[in-house]
Amino acid sequence: xxxxxxxxxxxxxxxxxxxxxxxxxxxxCGLIFVPPRLMCxxxxxxxxxxxxxxxxxxxxxxxxIYVAPEExxxxxxxALGIIELENGVRLPGxxxxxxxxxxxxxxxxxxxxxxxxxxxxPQWPRYFFKPSQ
Amino acid sequence: MKGKPLAAIISAGLxxxxxxxxxxxxxxxxxxxxxxxxxxxxxxxxxxxxxLIVGNMSESFEHQCxxxxxxxxxxxxxxxxxxxxxxxxxxxxxxxxYGLFAICSGMYDIVMVGGFEKMTDRATSEATEYLAMAADxxxxxxxxxxxxxxxxxxxxxxxxxYGTTEEQMALVAVKNHHNxxxxxxxxxxxxxxxxxxxxxxxxxxxxKLYDCSLISDGASCAILTKPEIAKKxxxxxxxxxxxxxxxxxxxxxxxxxxxxLKATKIAAKEAYEMAGLTPQDIDIAEVHDCFxxxxxxxxxxxxxxxxxxxxxxxxxxxxxxxxxxPINTSGGLKAKGHPVGATGVAQLYEIFxxxxxxxxKRQIDGCEIGLTQNLGGSGATCIVHIYRRG
Numbered sequence: 001x002x003x004x005x006x007x008x009x010x011x012x013x014x015x016x017x018x019x020x021x022x023x024x025x026x027x028x029c030g031l032i033f034v035p036p037r038l039m040c041x042x043x044x045x046x047x048x049x050x051x052x053x054x055x056x057x058x059x060x061x062x063x064x065i066y067v068a069p070e071e072x073x074x075x076x077x078x079a080l081g082i083i084e085l086e087n088g089v090r091l092p093g094x095x096x097x098x099x100x101x102x103x104x105x106x107x108x109x110x111x112x113x114x115x116x117x118x119x120x121x122p123q124w125p126r127y128f129f130k131p132s133q
Numbered sequence: 134m135k136g137k138p139l140a141a142i143i144s145a146g147l148x149x150x151x152x153x154x155x156x157x158x159x160x161x162x163x164x165x166x167x168x169x170x171x172x173x174x175x176x177x178x179x180x181x182x183x184x185l186i187v188g189n190m191s192e193s194f195e196h197q198c199x200x201x202x203x204x205x206x207x208x209x210x211x212x213x214x215x216x217x218x219x220x221x222x223x224x225x226x227x228x229x230x231y232g233l234f235a236i237c238s239g240m241y242d243i244v245m246v247g248g249f250e251k252m253t254d255r256a257t258s259e260a261t262e263y264l265a266m267a268a269d270x271x272x273x274x275x276x277x278x279x280x281x282x283x284x285x286x287x288x289x290x291x292x293x294x295y296g297t298t299e300e301q302m303a304l305v306a307v308k309n310h311h312n313x314x315x316x317x318x319x320x321x322x323x324x325x326x327x328x329x330x331x332x333x334x335x336x337x338x339x340x341k342l343y344d345c346s347l348i349s350d351g352a353s354c355a356i357l358t359k360p361e362i363a364k365k366x367x368x369x370x371x372x373x374x375x376x377x378x379x380x381x382x383x384x385x386x387x388x389x390x391x392x393x394l395k396a397t398k399i400a401a402k403e404a405y406e407m408a409g410l411t412p413q414d415i416d417i418a419e420v421h422d423c424f425x426x427x428x429x430x431x432x433x434x435x436x437x438x439x440x441x442x443x444x445x446x447x448x449x450x451x452x453x454x455x456x457x458x459p460i461n462t463s464g465g466l467k468a469k470g471h472p473v474g475a476t477g478v479a480q481l482y483e484i485f486x487x488x489x490x491x492x493x494k495r496q497i498d499g500c501e502i503g504l505t506q507n508l509g510g511s512g513a514t515c516i517v518h519i520y521r522r523g
């Protein structure tokens with residue numbers, strides 16, 4: 001991975017568009033983190049590199065949203081959760097393809113990608129969670 | 134230095150909270166300001182007040198940035214300098230802190246702090262979106278998170294870890310609705326039952342309509358002086374003796390513990406230490422019950438009970454009006470209403486009334502020490518203040 005690739009959120013979503021879940025690794029203290037930052041949030045080192053993350057995780061908590069912002073209104077009710085990946089990184093995201101009554105804290109989920117770029121700002125693709133294969 | 138007054142509150146004002154059709158934010162702020170001025174006839178506001186600091190979360194509601202000078206004008210204070218503070222729903226608690234800084238620095242003897250939000254002219258989906266702007270955009274908003282949704286994630290985690298129940302959360306709503314019926318300025322003047330809360334429509338599972346605070350219009354203000362001059366204006370000032378401010382990661386998902394707010398613990402520790410007090414010393418508190426689970430977590434994070442025992446704490450009756458530590462006597466955000474930018478100083482207003490014996494039907498006899506806890510967003514900001522009757 002090129003060391004000049006900037007450690008930005010824009011770059012994180014460029015990787016998502018390539019169907020890759022990437023985090024930043026601190027080469028000094030070993031912390032792996034998302035969102036990307038220009039320095040390690042723990043030890044403040046700038047000696048960083050991108051690292052590909054596991055796309056499997058465990059559901060820490062979830063909700064089912066019935067009242068949504070305008071952009072998401074056509075999707076209600078939808079499930080939102082926070083997952084913890086195998087390397088400890090946590091991400092929030094929409095959970096698809098699971099019956100809402102089957103959602104359980106601790107269940108295994110994996111990350112998939114919708115590489116369609118939004119037509120308006122910020123023109124990003126999306127990642128989402130689905131049942132583990 | 135412990136327990137030394139940082140500033141005195143010599144007056145406070147609050148607009149009626151609710152759906153205030155036809156009134157804009159500036160007019161609600163003037164309503165609050167007029168009450169504060171009427172309470173304190175020895176004060177010449179335009180001459181004596183040296184600065185106005187006013188909290189407001191979102192310019193989207195009224196399509197109006199640069200609102201601080203407008204509030205100075207509509208309160209009849211021009212050319213008093215004015216500035217806006219913004220840390221989401223804690224915007225006006227931040228205004229209190231900046232008022233303290235102005236006074237403690239010695240720069241000014243008298244300042245006015247306040248807040249306002251005009252929310253109800255917007256559709257629920259618009260209001261939901263504007264409020265969600267206080268969550269992390271690239272990861273939370275982008276994935277459809279809402280504020281009820283973020284607190285629902287905490288509720289699910291709290292229920293899973295500690296066995297907290299939806300019935301316990303409902304008890305918070307029942308209590309705060311009851312208190313609201315005793316507050317003529319509360320948005321909601323209606324008792325609810327546990328059954329009614331549990332059967333109300335789902336907003337973000339497990340949170341239902343009656344677990345959520347209200348989208349309201351309202352404004353609040355208070356006049357702060359340096360402690361030494363307070364008794365020139367009033368016989369019984371209220372002193373602010375502790376102030377704490379905690380900051381955490383904006384994204385809920387980045388925080389180690391989903392069942393506790395570190396920002397509240399940090400803010401509370403700072404405020405308790407400054408005041409030289411412990412949680413056991415608090416007689417009365419207004420906490421940030423934007424959702425019922427948030428009040429349960431506040432009991433724990435402020436040290437009123439042990440971690441995980443917030444549900445039992447409400448079941449015990451301790452935070453009821455006749456309990457050992459009455460909490461949200463005003464009706465809280467739940468029933469009094471939550472015009473977000475006004476909330477921090479509205480909490481101060483309730484403590485001011487209680488400590489000066491002006492809380493009428495909901496008066497807690499003999500209270501001397503009060504606390505307010507005001508959250509911003511899903512807990513990236515928390516501001517705690519501690520007050521003592523003068």
